[in-house]
Amino acid sequence: MAAPTPARHSAPHDDSKDQAARLWWQDAVFYQIYVRSFADADGDGLGDMAGIASRLPYLAGLGIDALWLTPFYPSPQADHGYDVADYRDVDPRFGTLADFDAMLARAHELGIRVIIDVVPNHSSDEHPWFQAALAAGPGSPERARYVFRDGRGENGEEPPNNWQSVFGGPAWTRVSDGQWYLHIFDRKQPDFDWENPEIGDEFESILRFWLDRGVDGFRIDVAHGMFKAPGLPDVELTQEGGGIEEALSQHDRPYWDQPGVHDVYRRWHKVLASYPGDRMAVAEAWVEGAEAMARYVRSDELQQAFNFHWLESEWSAEEFRRVVEETFAAVEPVGATPTWVLSNHDVDRHVTRFGEGAVGLARGRAASAMMLALPGSAYIYAGEELGLPQVEVPEEHRQDPTWFRGGGVGRDGCRVPLPWSGDAPPFGFGPEGSKPWLPQPGEWAELSVEEQQGVEGSTLELYRTMLRIRRDLLPELGTAVEFLTAPSGLVALRRGRLVCVVNCGDADADVSTLVDPEALLVATGEDKQVREGTLPPDTAAWYDAA
Numbered sequence: 434m435a436a437p438t439p440a441r442h443s444a445p446h447d448d449s450k451d452q453a454a455r456l457w458w459q460d461a462v463f464y465q466i467y468v469r470s471f472a473d474a475d476g477d478g479l480g481d482m483a484g485i486a487s488r489l490p491y492l493a494g495l496g497i498d499a500l501w502l503t504p505f506y507p508s509p510q511a512d513h514g515y516d517v518a519d520y521r522d523v524d525p526r527f528g529t530l531a532d533f534d535a536m537l538a539r540a541h542e543l544g545i546r547v548i549i550d551v552v553p554n555h556s557s558d559e560h561p562w563f564q565a566a567l568a569a570g571p572g573s574p575e576r577a578r579y580v581f582r583d584g585r586g587e588n589g590e591e592p593p594n595n596w597q598s599v600f601g602g603p604a605w606t607r608v609s610d611g612q613w614y615l616h617i618f619d620r621k622q623p624d625f626d627w628e629n630p631e632i633g634d635e636f637e638s639i640l641r642f643w644l645d646r647g648v649d650g651f652r653i654d655v656a657h658g659m660f661k662a663p664g665l666p667d668v669e670l671t672q673e674g675g676g677i678e679e680a681l682s683q684h685d686r687p688y689w690d691q692p693g694v695h696d697v698y699r700r701w702h703k704v705l706a707s708y709p710g711d712r713m714a715v716a717e718a719w720v721e722g723a724e725a726m727a728r729y730v731r732s733d734e735l736q737q738a739f740n741f742h743w744l745e746s747e748w749s750a751e752e753f754r755r756v757v758e759e760t761f762a763a764v765e766p767v768g769a770t771p772t773w774v775l776s777n778h779d780v781d782r783h784v785t786r787f788g789e790g791a792v793g794l795a796r797g798r799a800a801s802a803m804m805l806a807l808p809g810s811a812y813i814y815a816g817e818e819l820g821l822p823q824v825e826v827p828e829e830h831r832q833d834p835t836w837f838r839g840g841g842v843g844r845d846g847c848r849v850p851l852p853w854s855g856d857a858p859p860f861g862f863g864p865e866g867s868k869p870w871l872p873q874p875g876e877w878a879e880l881s882v883e884e885q886q887g888v889e890g891s892t893l894e895l896y897r898t899m900l901r902i903r904r905d906l907l908p909e910l911g912t913a914v915e916f917l918t919a920p921s922g923l924v925a926l927r928r929g930r931l932v933c934v935v936n937c938g939d940a941d942a943d944v945s946t947l948v949d950p951e952a953l954l955v956a957t958g959e960d961k962q963v964r965e966g967t968l969p970p971d972t973a974a975w976y977d978a979a
Contacts, residue, residue, distance in 0.1 A: 458713045459770045461498040463812045467778045468505050470850040473863030478870045482528035486536040496900030499546035501652050511621040516557035520639045525552050546649035546724045554658040555622040580615035580626045594668045600835045619834045627659045644708050656716035662687030684721035698734040723763035730769035750786045750937040751925035771809035785823035798957040799973035805899050806933035808912040820892035822972045824849045854883035898955050930979040944968045948976040
């Protein structure tokens, strides 16, 4: 076998550093739970804390290191919990604080860390502060907690500016006394005015409330929002209909990625550092390029930021390599570690983005293999390990405010409750006879945990195998990556003793000049063919190069 030819190092870290000295989150595999869609213990059609607790052994067996829970706070559910009415409690739909504490304690017993969503850009319009703002009127301290402005036009009948909501339609709503309030999202999600120091004090208190209960960190919703440019200037409007990802990543908007957010995160860094156990926070920041992302993870700010450039990658060897190289080039100067994510509750599931049917599933499995081979943290979205595709939810069942406000089809299709067992809905998501909040496709019977459990070649067993190998080899892998010179259509990288090769081309590829086929650790396709040195299209494989 010819020796592989290395390309330049993408991540020139010091591999002599003791791997054991790395903090837990730097290499963790996080599993995102969309709370209302994970497991329903009481049969009301919504997932809950007791349901999560009941499935923790499954997650421990899967091999994940940490959970990320979407919002479970008291909320009118206009945006499924991202409209928070009380930041210090559990919505009765999902249980009680005692249920949360029990779930958290059980997770910790199983060696699983837990981070929770915090939503600092806006509250619910039913939050006591906003209700007080409405009652107090213009010019009051209560109203100063939110972005209220007088309207334009002779009688103030026009909105203060031309900003549009991420969910579609105007970003302003007029109240009975004539003023307008800003809501970058739904009208039931008024934006806080972060120029008001009372907001910063309140959110420090909220963070401490949950840290005192033992959570291991936070995922920060719309972390590039919060501050607005002085004067709230008009924007150049573009054609609508690009979906929520496009709206969140319109980088020139004066309500995204303003300098003030970094002062907030420097403050939050100090809060996290004041607690034991290496508490952490990860930013949902849709910013322009890896360099902008890296500003959020400077040494005195947040620990991580989601790498949406990886999520947005097309199925292409050149694209995968480019994103990895740019990511490391951006995070290395600030001493941060990268994150990798392919799916979440806001985007179409990646097996559907990469193609339809079997092709999409094969590519999704292969992309996941590359993701899990890379240094840094990986974020898995619940159901990803089952190969769940995006669902076309019938119009009469859609519940996403994006759909109702004309901002596109919405995100319901990636939020359909998980199939656990059985041959008909609710597929073990809830008690027999219960009705999940979104309808599950009948064909999901073939994708349930029960159906894939112990089945060689299933997506579930593939994930289990990859996570086990990753954990076993981690102390020897280091943090450096080198790309190997590979034929067109292939991307091949080496990390310590692990070599990952992905065939993004349309023909079988001979990989025997890159690796020893007999050293195969795992493949996302047919093992026999890969062991003979042939990597089929839409397939990835890991090899032991020790």
